[in-house]
Amino acid sequence: MKEIGHASFQRRIAIMVGAGYVPGINAVIMGAALAAGKLGWEMVGIRDGFDGLLHPDRYPDGGLVPLDPKLIDNLDPAAAGLLGQAPRVDPFHVRTVNEDDMVEEVDMSDHLLSALKDQDIDALISVVGGRGLSILYKLHRKGLNAVCVPRSIENEIAATMVSFGFNTALSFTIEMLDRVRQAAQSARKIAVVEVLGEQAGWLALQAGIAVCADAVLIPEIPCDLRTVAARLKDKVTPRRPYGLVVVAEGAKFVDGPQAQAPPSSLKASLSPLSTGDASDHVIQRSGQAAETVATGLQLLIAEETYPLVLGPWVRGGAPTAVDRQLGLGYGAGAVRALKAGKNGVMVAFVPPDMTFVPLTEAINKVRTVPTDSEFIQIARSLGIFLGREL
Amino acid sequence: MSEQPVNPSAPTGIVLNIQRYCSHDGPGIRTTVFLKGCSLRCKWCGNPESIAFKPELAYDPRLCVGKKECGVCLKPPFPEGAFYVPDGADDDKVKVNWDLATDCDEAMVALCPTKALSMFGKRMTVDEVLDEVEKDASFYRSSGGGITLSGGECLLQPDFSAALLEGAHKRGFNTAIETAGNVPWAYMEKVLAHVDTCLHDHKMTDTERHKKWVGVGNERVLANFKKAYETFPGIDFIARTPLIPGINADEEHIRAVLAFIRPHKNVIDYELLPYHRFGLGKYEMLGEVYELDDYKTPSDDLVARLQAIIDEAFGRAGGAK
Numbered sequence: 001m002k003e004i005g006h007a008s009f010q011r012r013i014a015i016m017v018g019a020g021y022v023p024g025i026n027a028v029i030m031g032a033a034l035a036a037g038k039l040g041w042e043m044v045g046i047r048d049g050f051d052g053l054l055h056p057d058r059y060p061d062g063g064l065v066p067l068d069p070k071l072i073d074n075l076d077p078a079a080a081g082l083l084g085q086a087p088r089v090d091p092f093h094v095r096t097v098n099e100d101d102m103v104e105e106v107d108m109s110d111h112l113l114s115a116l117k118d119q120d121i122d123a124l125i126s127v128v129g130g131r132g133l134s135i136l137y138k139l140h141r142k143g144l145n146a147v148c149v150p151r152s153i154e155n156e157i158a159a160t161m162v163s164f165g166f167n168t169a170l171s172f173t174i175e176m177l178d179r180v181r182q183a184a185q186s187a188r189k190i191a192v193v194e195v196l197g198e199q200a201g202w203l204a205l206q207a208g209i210a211v212c213a214d215a216v217l218i219p220e221i222p223c224d225l226r227t228v229a230a231r232l233k234d235k236v237t238p239r240r241p242y243g244l245v246v247v248a249e250g251a252k253f254v255d256g257p258q259a260q261a262p263p264s265s266l267k268a269s270l271s272p273l274s275t276g277d278a279s280d281h282v283i284q285r286s287g288q289a290a291e292t293v294a295t296g297l298q299l300l301i302a303e304e305t306y307p308l309v310l311g312p313w314v315r316g317g318a319p320t321a322v323d324r325q326l327g328l329g330y331g332a333g334a335v336r337a338l339k340a341g342k343n344g345v346m347v348a349f350v351p352p353d354m355t356f357v358p359l360t361e362a363i364n365k366v367r368t369v370p371t372d373s374e375f376i377q378i379a380r381s382l383g384i385f386l387g388r389e390l
Numbered sequence: 391m392s393e394q395p396v397n398p399s400a401p402t403g404i405v406l407n408i409q410r411y412c413s414h415d416g417p418g419i420r421t422t423v424f425l426k427g428c429s430l431r432c433k434w435c436g437n438p439e440s441i442a443f444k445p446e447l448a449y450d451p452r453l454c455v456g457k458k459e460c461g462v463c464l465k466p467p468f469p470e471g472a473f474y475v476p477d478g479a480d481d482d483k484v485k486v487n488w489d490l491a492t493d494c495d496e497a498m499v500a501l502c503p504t505k506a507l508s509m510f511g512k513r514m515t516v517d518e519v520l521d522e523v524e525k526d527a528s529f530y531r532s533s534g535g536g537i538t539l540s541g542g543e544c545l546l547q548p549d550f551s552a553a554l555l556e557g558a559h560k561r562g563f564n565t566a567i568e569t570a571g572n573v574p575w576a577y578m579e580k581v582l583a584h585v586d587t588c589l590h591d592h593k594m595t596d597t598e599r600h601k602k603w604v605g606v607g608n609e610r611v612l613a614n615f616k617k618a619y620e621t622f623p624g625i626d627f628i629a630r631t632p633l634i635p636g637i638n639a640d641e642e643h644i645r646a647v648l649a650f651i652r653p654h655k656n657v658i659d660y661e662l663l664p665y666h667r668f669g670l671g672k673y674e675m676l677g678e679v680y681e682l683d684d685y686k687t688p689s690d691d692l693v694a695r696l697q698a699i700i701d702e703a704f705g706r707a708g709g710a711k
Contacts, residue, residue, distance in 0.1 A: 097606055365477060
């Protein structure tokens with residue numbers, strides 16, 4: 001292996017994390033740094049996504065963090081991310097204010113690649129979500145030596161069985177659902193709790209199973225609210241005068257009810273190509289699924305319902321034991337990929353193995369819940385209604 | 391009105407859309423020409439397709455007939471991975487990977503037989519635009535209307551805008567522009583030389599808050615407007631505020647704007663533009679995320695209360711009680 005710049009190290013590699021905190025990020029950094037150190041490689045962390053390299057002037061202590069053994073020894077895997085956060089991590093569209101004081105988006109991908117080269121960094125480990133994988137794939141096509149680690153609260157990234165962060169979110173969701181159930185019990189109402197899951201219902205389904213919810217509504221199984229109401233009517237009795245429904249934020253409805261804001265009478269005189277605020281293109285708001293289900297059920301049965309939204313609450317907190325182990329495993333796996341000469345790959349956990357898949361196998365795909373999966377069978381066996389008779 | 395030279399080497403510009411029969415963009419019945427490119431990033435923007443200078447890809451899934459019947463965009467020359475059909479989807483309509491589709495150009499988009507793919511914006515000449523505008527010339531004459539340049543920020547194409555407005559004047563049309571004013575003064579001066587009515591935005595009074603919500607401070611914007619009022623006494627200036635509850639829909643802002651504009655007699659009115667959510671659909675067509683998703687439109691009562699303050703300042707009946 002060639003000597004690069006820093007005489008005592010065989011290779012110099014960098015690690016960066018994408019936008020948004022996911023519990024277990026520090027464990028990934030730790031795993032990668034320890035594995036790299038064992039190989040005699042130097043590892044540095046890039047602050048705030050790519051900002052540490054693209055805008056080093058913003059960092060008086062430097063945009064790169066040397067991940068030396070002393071720092072790693074004292075790194076708390078349960079603390080917030082060591083390398084910080086950036087709201088956007090896309091070097092192809094970096095928002096900036098130019099010399100004429102005008103806001104614009106500029107392509108800084110070439111600048112990023114040359115900055116990596118200037119720093120003698122010959123490979124990059126990127127801890128990114130679904131969109132970040134596409135951006136890293138683009139950078140890889142431009143010549144970046146890249147290995148990605150998938151990160152997702154919703155566990156919807158394809159080609160890997162479990163992303164780190166999911167278990168922490170699941171554990172917190174279960175704890176909250178237990179509390180909601182107790183509150184619903186004493187209030188004698190039906191609680192409708194919305195949890196994360198725009199495209200995949202893993203969080204709703206697995207949490208719903210854990211607390212034995214009355215119904216779980218996920219995007220993969222468009223639900224019929226009339227059938228849900230009929231099932232709840234049987235379950236909510238004078239002896240058990242409460243209910244718990246878990247709904248993923250991306251839940252779909254066969255008869256298409258949507259909680260819509262009242263139509264605006266204002267003219268869109270400045271908006272020539274608008275499609276109206278109730279078109280197919282309207283971006284769903286957080287809380288809309290819970291509101292739709294709670295309102296719909298209350299109209300169909302003689303019970304009081306109330307919506308709750310857990311969504312953003314699950315994005316923080318200390319990682320669980322599972323996510324710590326996964327994080328360390330993913331970080332070390334990324335270094336193993338580089339050692340094996342892999343490039344343009346994502347580390348994937350396919351039990352019992354940590355393996356590597358080309359980025360093209362992970363992008364443009366979503367890991368959804370198969371309708372014949374074991375989790376679906378378990379839910380049915382427990383008497384949990386999944387929105388529609390299959 | 392001072393005459394500024396129009397650059398003859400810039401006879402073309404990037405036009406987003408030409409909208410006829412407009413009644414809110416200046417006097418009379420008007421044709422509004424929306425130009426591409428903006429120098430601000432207002433979080434409530436209702437025209438996201440106007441922000442970038444270059445023509446850009448748009449996708450309307452309602453028009454897509456799916457992979458089985460078509461599938462053209464899943465093959466070369468379209469970029470690898472730019473379009474795909476997800477496994478297990480309800481239908482076989484394509485989805486766009488907006489990060490990989492950035493290299494799609496007009497020639498590729500033209501291959502889409504159903505027009506599900508299109509481009510926001512195209513290059514046009516001054517005469518092409520004016521010939522389109524001319525179609526409603528009879529309405530302009532009867533109503534006192536004409537052409538309005540909007541955007542985006544129409545002043546970011548100063549030579550094209552000046553040439554359009556000069557040409558419009560030659561054809562006898564009234565001219566107006568809509569601007570947020572965040573451009574070098576030279577751009578503004580060049581275009582204003584050919585303007586009859588200038589509709590201009592006062593989005594935020596405090597410069598730090600201006601920076602937070604639209605991307606840059608407002609010092610230059612205010613300096614430009616003040617200079618414009620003084621340099622072009624013959625123009626009718628109409629101040630405007632896009633009214634967004636929780637951001638600028640408060641009495642303090644309205645009174646601050648009135649204090650800024652009232653000393654200038656050629657600022658003939660101040661209009662409130664209540665925030666609307668009509669632009670949301672276009673964000674999805676561009677693969678963008680709308681950042682102000684949870685904001686509501688202002689209530690009728692709030693708009694009426696703030697409008698009363700303006701009416702009182704302009705000496706109109708029914709002012710603030």
